[in-house]
Amino acid sequence: MGDPKKQKKKYETPRFPWRTDVLQEELKLLGQYGLRNKRELWRHKTMLSKFRGIARSLIGKAPEERNKMEKELLSRLKKLGIIHEAAVLDDVLDLTVEDILERRLQTVIFRKGLARSVYHARQLITHGHIVIGDQRVTVPSYLVTREDEEKIAYAPDSPLANPSHPMRQMIAVTSKAQTVKKTGREREK
Numbered sequence: 537m538g539d540p541k542k543q544k545k546k547y548e549t550p551r552f553p554w555r556t557d558v559l560q561e562e563l564k565l566l567g568q569y570g571l572r573n574k575r576e577l578w579r580h581k582t583m584l585s586k587f588r589g590i591a592r593s594l595i596g597k598a599p600e601e602r603n604k605m606e607k608e609l610l611s612r613l614k615k616l617g618i619i620h621e622a623a624v625l626d627d628v629l630d631l632t633v634e635d636i637l638e639r640r641l642q643t644v645i646f647r648k649g650l651a652r653s654v655y656h657a658r659q660l661i662t663h664g665h666i667v668i669g670d671q672r673v674t675v676p677s678y679l680v681t682r683e684d685e686e687k688i689a690y691a692p693d694s695p696l697a698n699p700s701h702p703m704r705q706m707i708a709v710t711s712k713a714q715t716v717k718k719t720g721r722e723r724e725k
Contacts, residue, residue, distance in 0.1 A: 547578035548585070569637045570646075570654030576677060580636045587613065591628040617682040641666070642676040644685060649711040665694040 550558055562574055571577055590609055594602045606625055613619045618635050619627050637643060642657045645666060651657035658676045660666055666673060668680070669687040680688070690697045696704060 547575055547582045549578060565633070565637065568654075569640065569643055570658050570676075571637075572658075572676075577633070577637075579677075581633050584631060584633050584636055587631065588629055591625050594625060615681050615683075616679055617685070636679070639679050640676065641668075641673060641678040641680050641688075644680045644688065648688065649707065650688070650690065652707050652710050660696070665691055665696050667691045 552558060562577055565571070565577055566574065587609070590605070594606050594609070597605075609628065610619070610623060610625070613628065614621060614623065617639055618631065638647075641661060642654055645651050645657040645660065646654045650666070651660055661676045662674055664672055664674055667687075667689055668684050672691055695701055698704070
């Protein structure tokens with residue numbers, strides 16, 4: 537069983553940690569998704585490699601043997617929203633770490649416009665201003681399922697639940713400016 541104080545690490549470090557291209561890619565992802573440190577990124581990369589490893593092992597099995605495990609893997613990834621509903625096993629092999637990082641609570645809150653930046657979203661989560669349904673979630677790396685995505689809101693006892701809160705008005709102005717900026721870029725193209 538193991539001692540609960542001696543937990544195993546849930547990530548694998550890169551094979552070549554000092555390669556410049558790897559370091560630059562990791563730093564870019566850290567900034568883009570507001571990750572605290574590289575361990576968070578490595579944990580998601582390890583999760584992705586496990587999913588892909590399962591998919592590779594299933595491809596080599598006989599059809600009657602792989603059907604059950606394939607359905608389990610695909611249903612889990614579809615529930616998390618990592619792959620689309622009509623996905624097949626080959627789509628699992630095409631996944632990238634960005635697909636998993638997009639499903640983090642921190643990123644989903646920023647994309648929904650509940651925070652000014654991914655860093656602000658992280659702060660809102662850790663300070664307890666965010667609920668999913670009626671459950672307060674304080675873990676920024678929580679992977680949001682498709683059905684939970686609509687239930688994300690400010691906590692009822694949070695000062696941010698009031699629409700006239702100055703921070704909410706500032707977020708609305710920021711999201712409006714970003715929308716105008718995006719639509720302006722699309723028109724130029």
